[in-house]
Amino acid sequence: MARLNKSFDKALWVFHVNSGSCNGCDIEIVAALTPRYDVERFGIKLVGSPRHADVMLITGPVTKKLSEKVKRVYDQMADPKAVIVVGTCGCTGGTFYESYTLDGPVDNVIPVDVYVPGCAARPEAIIQGVVKAWEKLEKLRGDSV
Amino acid sequence: MSSVELLFRIVIGTLIAAVGGIVIGLAAKGVDRKLHARMQGRVGPPLRQPFYDVLKLFAKDNTVPDNAVGWMFNAAPVICLAGAITLLLYIPFGSILPVLGGHGDLILLLYLLIIPGLAMVVGGFSSGSPYATVGAQREMVTMIGYELPLATAVIAIAAKMNELFPAEPAFALSTIAAHPLWGEMGLLGIIGFAILAMIMVIVTPAELSKIPFDTPEAETELAGGLMVEYSGRNLGLFYLADGVKTVVMGAIIVALFIPHNLSPVFTGIAQGSIGAYMVDFGFFLVKLAAVVFFAVTVLRTAVARLKIAQVVTLYWIPLTMIALLGLILMMWDSVPMLHIAPWLGGA
Numbered sequence A: 001m002a003r004l005n006k007s008f009d010k011a012l013w014v015f016h017v018n019s020g021s022c023n024g025c026d027i028e029i030v031a032a033l034t035p036r037y038d039v040e041r042f043g044i045k046l047v048g049s050p051r052h053a054d055v056m057l058i059t060g061p062v063t064k065k066l067s068e069k070v071k072r073v074y075d076q077m078a079d080p081k082a083v084i085v086v087g088t089c090g091c092t093g094g095t096f097y098e099s100y101t102l103d104g105p106v107d108n109v110i111p112v113d114v115y116v117p118g119c120a121a122r123p124e125a126i127i128q129g130v131v132k133a134w135e136k137l138e139k140l141r142g143d144s145v
Numbered sequence B: 001m002s003s004v005e006l007l008f009r010i011v012i013g014t015l016i017a018a019v020g021g022i023v024i025g026l027a028a029k030g031v032d033r034k035l036h037a038r039m040q041g042r043v044g045p046p047l048r049q050p051f052y053d054v055l056k057l058f059a060k061d062n063t064v065p066d067n068a069v070g071w072m073f074n075a076a077p078v079i080c081l082a083g084a085i086t087l088l089l090y091i092p093f094g095s096i097l098p099v100l101g102g103h104g105d106l107i108l109l110l111y112l113l114i115i116p117g118l119a120m121v122v123g124g125f126s127s128g129s130p131y132a133t134v135g136a137q138r139e140m141v142t143m144i145g146y147e148l149p150l151a152t153a154v155i156a157i158a159a160k161m162n163e164l165f166p167a168e169p170a171f172a173l174s175t176i177a178a179h180p181l182w183g184e185m186g187l188l189g190i191i192g193f194a195i196l197a198m199i200m201v202i203v204t205p206a207e208l209s210k211i212p213f214d215t216p217e218a219e220t221e222l223a224g225g226l227m228v229e230y231s232g233r234n235l236g237l238f239y240l241a242d243g244v245k246t247v248v249m250g251a252i253i254v255a256l257f258i259p260h261n262l263s264p265v266f267t268g269i270a271q272g273s274i275g276a277y278m279v280d281f282g283f284f285l286v287k288l289a290a291v292v293f294f295a296v297t298v299l300r301t302a303v304a305r306l307k308i309a310q311v312v313t314l315y316w317i318p319l320t321m322i323a324l325l326g327l328i329l330m331m332w333d334s335v336p337m338l339h340i341a342p343w344l345g346g347a
């Protein structure tokens, strides 16, 4: 994993996918970018295209209609990449548990690296999730955490 | 100078210009992002952030989409960066004369300025994505838009130079840098010159695809526009080119409007010594930072993105009119009857 240089943690570009969420968590993601939480401090930037992204922030339980699209967006992201699920419904199904419209939760469809529970997940929790992703990257590089 | 010596100078000069331009460009981007964040009441990323971004981008996979025209898609970022670096070779930095100074003038610069933009257009069209195609079309339209006020400003300055110093080449940057126009004109001319400086500052964000003229990249509706299919190394090259272009536009404005040097102020430093060059270069960086601050950071913090039709209308009608007004004022300045300075008791 020589390609995972140190700059990687310091410049995570995030692409946000809504796979059928109620929009609660999406608002919290935007809140994490506002002056109060300001994740740009850590070099985290929201980008408009999956090609530019290092991290997919995915909300929602992955409905049947969207599971193909979620897979496609995942494939479009350039390696190395990570996936962070935001919100209980993406982690387990949450309120939508065992619904007939679901292909999810997210880890049924694409590999997930970090789970951020909460309905809706708080911005602090989302930042904590990113920190977990950093720890994971450090482990992959073989640094001591 | 023998041709071998010249070749050697060009190679070394290009290397220095490339490394220097990239480092200064990334630093300028860092300062811009920090100040932008501070003005929004945020802490903002560290100043080194653009360096991390680039290192990361170069570590990532470089995806070429199936329906892209591969060689064009890969060549565009290289041409974009190379075009931007070539521009650096013609622009003076402080009292350091440009590597190819005697070989090109403002007209050449105007043409060369098109190359990075054109490379982005080619990259957009060749990436085979409808978003990128729309972005590329918008970039072309924007280029057509800002060309008119930009050319007006350049022509006004060259015409004035030709009138005041008929013995020297009017379009050469060295002539312009040697004679700051502020001291050479009466009140009308100074007003006209200030108007042209403002026009150049408003053209800069369009040249650099920054808010309010970032319609070609429009993150929210075009998902990155021109850049939508670029990833990894290619995106990193565009990122570097963007930094270098920032330096180029800033340096052109500095060279045209504030070419003053600081070293003559310090009588202790001999002209032409290393010390004098360092002082002038430091002062140049300060001027560059000021220009980038007003042209990029303040503008993009203060206003929202314009629609593409608004961008073109803005450049073609109001801004060109204002630029022409500046030109007329500068021309009037040389008609003695209309000269305001004597009325005010000046010379």
Ligand code: SF4
Pocket (backbone or CB within 6 Å): A021, A022, A023, A024, A025, A026, A059, A060, A061, A086, A087, A088, A089, A090, A094, A095, A118, A119, A120, A121
């Ligand atoms: S976790 Fe709750 S708030 Fe978040 S998207 Fe799912 S249902 Fe909405």
